[in-house]
Amino acid sequence: MKKPMFASTLKFNEAPTFIDELVKRQDEIMSVLRPIRGFHSYDLIKTHDGVTAVTMCDDRAGVDESNRLVAGWLKDKLPTFATKAPEVSTGEVLVHLNSNQPQPVAV
Numbered sequence: 374m375k376k377p378m379f380a381s382t383l384k385f386n387e388a389p390t391f392i393d394e395l396v397k398r399q400d401e402i403m404s405v406l407r408p409i410r411g412f413h414s415y416d417l418i419k420t421h422d423g424v425t426a427v428t429m430c431d432d433r434a435g436v437d438e439s440n441r442l443v444a445g446w447l448k449d450k451l452p453t454f455a456t457k458a459p460e461v462s463t464g465e466v467l468v469h470l471n472s473n474q475p476q477p478v479a480v
Contacts, residue, residue: 378413378429378466381436383443383459386423391454395424401450405442411435426459429466436463 385391395402395417406415411431418425428439440461447454 376431378431378469379433379436379463380430380466381428381440381461381463383426383428383440383461384420384423385425385459387454387457391451392417392419392424394451394454395426398450402443402446405446406439409435409438409442412439415439429469433463433465 399417402415406412406428409430412435413429413431414427415429416427418427426443428436428443430436430439440463444458
């Protein structure tokens with residue numbers, strides 16, 4: 374990885390209907406996140422006990438802004454589900470692998 378990136382995870386232990394609402398409203402979520410400077414991606418992962426959202430940005434300011442904006446969006450658009458704050462983790466991405474990267478060359 375050439376330049377550092379930062380990621381944030383928000384873990385929600387909520388009802389399945391919450392997850393369904395997030396999936397239905399993914400275009401709205403994207404419209405909130407896309408304007409963030411350095412925004413890369415947002416993934417929503419269904420887990421055995423809820424859902425985890427992962428946001429990747431160029432820097433910590435971007436992921437902090439994404440967390441703030443998503444919290445505001447949830448409070449405004451899904452107030453019945455925004456009663457409990459998610460578990461938040463933020464940090465520098467040390468390894469980022471994707472299928473577009475060339476294969477490492479053995480020396």
